[in-house]
Amino acid sequence: xxxxxxxxxxxxIAEEIRERIESGVYQEGEMIPTIRQLAGEYGVNPxxxxxxxxxxxxxxxxxxxxxxxxxxxxxxAQPLGGIYMLIDENRSRYLEDLDDPRNYHGKDIYLTYLMRxxxxxxxxxxxxxxxxxxxxxxxxxAAVAEASGFLVQGTxxxxxxxxxxxxxxxxxxxxxxxxxxxxxxxxxxxxIGLDRLQSIVDYLITLGHRRLLYVRVTEFExxxxxxxxxxxxxxxxxxWRHDFDVELEEFEFDGSDASSLDRFRELxxxxxxxxxxxxxxxxxxxxxxxxxxxxxxxxxxSVCGFDDVNAARLATPPLTTVRVDRGRLVREAFALLxxxxxxxxxxxxxxxxxxxxxxRRSALPPRADCR
Numbered sequence: 001x002x003x004x005x006x007x008x009x010x011x012x013i014a015e016e017i018r019e020r021i022e023s024g025v026y027q028e029g030e031m032i033p034t035i036r037q038l039a040g041e042y043g044v045n046p047x048x049x050x051x052x053x054x055x056x057x058x059x060x061x062x063x064x065x066x067x068x069x070x071x072x073x074x075x076x077a078q079p080l081g082g083i084y085m086l087i088d089e090n091r092s093r094y095l096e097d098l099d100d101p102r103n104y105h106g107k108d109i110y111l112t113y114l115m116r117x118x119x120x121x122x123x124x125x126x127x128x129x130x131x132x133x134x135x136x137x138x139x140x141x142a143a144v145a146e147a148s149g150f151l152v153q154g155t156x157x158x159x160x161x162x163x164x165x166x167x168x169x170x171x172x173x174x175x176x177x178x179x180x181x182x183x184x185x186x187x188x189x190x191x192i193g194l195d196r197l198q199s200i201v202d203y204l205i206t207l208g209h210r211r212l213l214y215v216r217v218t219e220f221e222x223x224x225x226x227x228x229x230x231x232x233x234x235x236x237x238x239x240w241r242h243d244f245d246v247e248l249e250e251f252e253f254d255g256s257d258a259s260s261l262d263r264f265r266e267l268x269x270x271x272x273x274x275x276x277x278x279x280x281x282x283x284x285x286x287x288x289x290x291x292x293x294x295x296x297x298x299x300x301x302s303v304c305g306f307d308d309v310n311a312a313r314l315a316t317p318p319l320t321t322v323r324v325d326r327g328r329l330v331r332e333a334f335a336l337l338x339x340x341x342x343x344x345x346x347x348x349x350x351x352x353x354x355x356x357x358x359x360r361r362s363a364l365p366p367r368a369d370c371r
Contacts, residue, residue: 011338013042014052021061026072032062034069051342058148058170058341081148082123083337085113086140088154090221092128108326109153109174116334123147131155136163144169149337151330155223158182170340172333175225178348186340188349190332194232196322196355197276200304201236201248203320203357204274207365209302210244212237213251213267213275217282222252226278229306233276251275255285264289273301273366280305280312280321283362287315302363317361329353 017038020026032038035053039046053070056062060081062070091106110126117124127143129136136159144150144163150171158179164171165185173189204212214233216226230250237248251267253260277283283305287297295301298317305312308323332351340347 009042009044010048010051010055010342011335013038013044013049014055017052017056018059018061021072028072030072031065031069032072051339054342055338082125082146083117083149083151083334084123084125084127084143084147085110086127086129086150086152086154086156086160089128089130091154092126106153109330112327112330113151116330129154129157129160131157133157133159136160149341151333151337152176161187165346168345170337172336172340174329174333177350184346186343186345186347188336188340188347188351190329190336190351190353192324192329193352193354194229196357197229197232197306198236199357200276200306200320200322201233202240203359204276204302204304204363205237205240205244205246207274207302207363209274209366211247211249211270211272211274213249213272214278215251215253215275215282215286216278217285218252218254220278220282229278247272253286253289255288261289261292265293268293268295268301274363275301275303277303277305277321280307280309280319283319283321284311284315298362298364300367302366304363308358313360315362320360320363321358323356323358325353325355 017026017032026032032053033041035046035049038049038052042049053062053064057064057070058081061073063073065071114124125143125147127140129140131154140160141163144167147169149169150164152171152173155176156173156179158181161179161182165182165187168185170186171188173187175190175192177189177191178187201212212233214230216222220226234248237246240246249267249272251264253264275283275286277286283303286303290297290301290303293301297303303319305319305321306324308321312319312321332353336349336351339349
């Protein structure tokens with residue numbers, strides 16, 4: 001059985017044992033069957049059952065008794081521990097307005113997290129940190145002392161990563177790798193795959209575009225995610241060097257700044273005919289710049305994005321982009337939390353979320369006079 005199959009099996013076993021507890025088959029204070037007995041019943045390796053019972057211990061349904069097995073605990077008497085979300089200060093500002101365009105991506109992540117917490121009757125909290133904190137904030141230290149696990153949205157300084165590791169609280173970084181300098185603990189990351197970003201660059205070049213911009217509106221910070229996506233886009237463009245003279249250049253702009261429009265017009269004069277956005281927010285704000293330059297999106301200048309937020313589908317024309325299932329991103333993060341909780345430290349896990357190329361009318365072949 002592969003790793004994914006094993007994971008699903010132990011969670012399935014845990015769910016069946018939990019149902020027996022809630023239905024009264026296993027009474028409070030009673031010892032459930034031994035690991036070996038349950039392994040025989042389910043036809044699995046004892047280690048798989050051990051992970052299932054450890055998971056139920058972390059959820060408050062069982063209490064492990066040294067040398068005696070696992071004792072049933074009434075869930076109502078031992079509520080599920082909270083899973084808290086650590087977010088950086090920049091993102092915390094957007095929480096006050098979930099419709100802020102800069103928050104389109106994070107909004108789905110936050111809402112999926114909150115719904116999951118509500119459904120499981122677990123405590124949810126957003127804990128704020130700053131990327132330049134040299135020492136942990138007291139509120140973060142207090143949260144680490146009481147939470148049973150963490151999700152992290154944003155680049156986490158090592159001072160906090162090591163705090164999570166030292167506490168042994170299962171923690172999952174959302175679209176950020178675990179720092180190699182952190183020692184110990186049970187940490188994981190769920191990453192957004194970038195293969196479809198390469199497909200977007202390939203698609204534009206196949207359409208006939210030879211000079212591409214990689215764009216970011218200045219209200220989005222430049223971070224390691226931006227750099228990774230830029231590197232993948234450049235790598236995709238460079239693979240065509242034996243067939244065409246392809247150029248990919250960065251363009252950072254402020255949609256309300258006249259100098260950005262002047263710079264964009266200079267790039268148009270140099271023959272740039274298409275752009276790939278760092279995210280959909282950047283791509284959609286480029287629409288305005290294109291129109292102010294007297295061009296049409298798609299017909300005279302092609303644009304692609306990354307995220308497939310709702311606004312991308314509603315834009316005129318709809319945006320060609322990479323679809324990221326943000327609900328699934330959070331679900332994968334919770335699955336990793338379960339796996340971390342059921343395993344001894346130190347442990348590092350990583351999972352990559354596959355994405356999908358969505359072709360719409362914002363990317364078309366360049367006009368003959370632009371080639």
